[in-house]
Amino acid sequence: MKDKIIHAKDCKCVVCGKQAEVFWPCIDPDIPTNPYCRECLKKEQAKLLIELHKIDEKYNKQKGQQQ
Numbered sequence: 001m002k003d004k005i006i007h008a009k010d011c012k013c014v015v016c017g018k019q020a021e022v023f024w025p026c027i028d029p030d031i032p033t034n035p036y037c038r039e040c041l042k043k044e045q046a047k048l049l050i051e052l053h054k055i056d057e058k059y060n061k062q063k064g065q066q067q
């Protein structure tokens with residue numbers, strides 16, 4: 001019997017093609033996850049934080065305009 005669990009280490013990083021270390025994001029089983037190496041994961045997480053920050057700013061601006 002083959003192990004059906006896919007390990008990140010058996011995959012290649014979707015960004016740079018190196019051996020992946022983790023799947024990300026794994027928030028929701030409905031959201032597809034991609035394998036990332038540690039370096040690219042950091043970059044992706046930083047990107048996400050920036051995106052979230054932008055959304056926050058936008059929301060705060062809208063709130064400011066309404067008042």
Ligand SMILES: [Zn+2]
Binds near residue numbers: 013016036
């Ligand atoms: Zn990578």
